[in-house]
Amino acid sequence: MHAIRLHEFGPAGNLVLDELPDLSPGPGQVRIVVAASGVHLLDTALRRGEAGGPIPLPELPTVPGREVAGVVDQLGPDVDGSWLGRRVVAHLGMAPGGYAEQAATPVDSLYPVPERMSWADAVAAVGTGRTALGIFELERPTADDVVLVPSAAGGVGWLLVQAAASTGATVVAAARGADRTARLRDLGADLVVDYGQPEWVDQVRDRVGGPTLVYDGVGGPVGRAALELTRPGGRFMMFGWSAGAATRITTEDLIGRGLTAGWLGQRMRALPGGIPGLAARSLELAGRGWWRPLVSTYPLAEAARAHADLEGRRALGKVVLITR
Structure with a gap:
């Protein structure tokens, strides 16, 4: 099989297409002929050799990636034969190996993929979708809320805009650049605003008076500006920092203005059904059209370009590698 491997930590160009032996599933595992695999911002940090997140640096050489969709073509011992030939998607968990034409994973990690759903959408729903749904359920808006999503052109933000709009809330979608907005x-x-323009804060304040709820996946100066826009008594949910640093929040922000701020972290695990339940519900919602993911696709062989575009914030939505 062909796979993308990283032999040395460093720039995106260090990702190379190699030929590796075919995989054989072990007990309780299946082998998936991979049609699509997800690329995460965390993958780019691990590729650079930067630790500090929930996943430790891998031993080299490594095949990156943890989200795959495709067809089960081989079963390991003790696996129900009904899985053979089924369309599935899986999150590989802590073990990488997604950027490849084959993946082996425990049968318990599989989710069926409806015939009408694309492989790319399935990958987006099982990873990015479960995160967006967890954020939404932890801080669910009402029709009286004004919701600001500063990373609205990203994979999670794109889904959060749709989810918030479904509640009847007033939704402000923010992104950088005319192509994204x-x-x-x-x-x-x-309201759609370009946070790359200096007047974006005034536009939000003039049109909606400031948000009562912020879903912050950007951090840095943009996240801080969103926090300062938030009305007294508002909520501020952080789930990432694509700008490179988390939003700075002080005690005065919380006490003096009565704000509630939180970090997504491990809180999703406490929701009913935990993370597997969120993934299953996300796939179900995407399957019936309640929300639709935004994806940018690249051939497997161009994983380096996908990483460079994700780091350079040129890719829209969820980045997905297509193998067939």
Whole structure:
């Protein structure tokens, strides 16, 4: 099989296409002929050799990636024969190996993929979708809320805009650049702003008076500006920092303005059904069209370009590698 391997930590160009032996599933495992695999921002940090997140640095050489979709073509011992030939998607967990034409994973990690769902959408739903759903369920808006999503053109933010709009809340979708904001205008947001423009804060304040709930996946100066826009008594949910640093929050912000701030972290695990339940519900919601993921696809052999575009914030939505 062909796979993308990293032999040395460093720039995106260190990701190379190698030929490796075919995989054989072990007890309780299946082998998947991979049609699509997900790329995460965390993958780029691990590729650079930067630890500090929930996943430790891998031993080299390594095949990155943890989200795969495809067809089960081989069963390990003790696996029900009904899985053979089924369309599935899986999150590989702590073990990498997704950027490849084959993946082996425990049968318990599989989720069926409806015939009408694309492989790329399935990959987006099982990883990015479960995160967005967890954020939404932990801080669910009401029709009285004004919701600001500063990373609305990213994979999670794109879904959060749709989820918030479904509640009747007033939704402000923010992204950087005319190409990104143009894509947001059909999502149901009440206001779309370009946070790369200096007047974006005034636009939000003038149109909606400031948010009561912020889903912050950007951090840095943009996240801080969103925090300062938030009305007294508002909520501020952080789930990432694509700008490179988390939003700075002080005690005065919390006490003086009565804000509630939280970090997603491990809180999803406490929701009913935990993370597997969120993934299953995300796939179900995508399957019936309640939300639709935004994906940018690249051939498997161009994983280096996918990483470079993700790091350079040129890719829209969830980045997915297509193998067939």
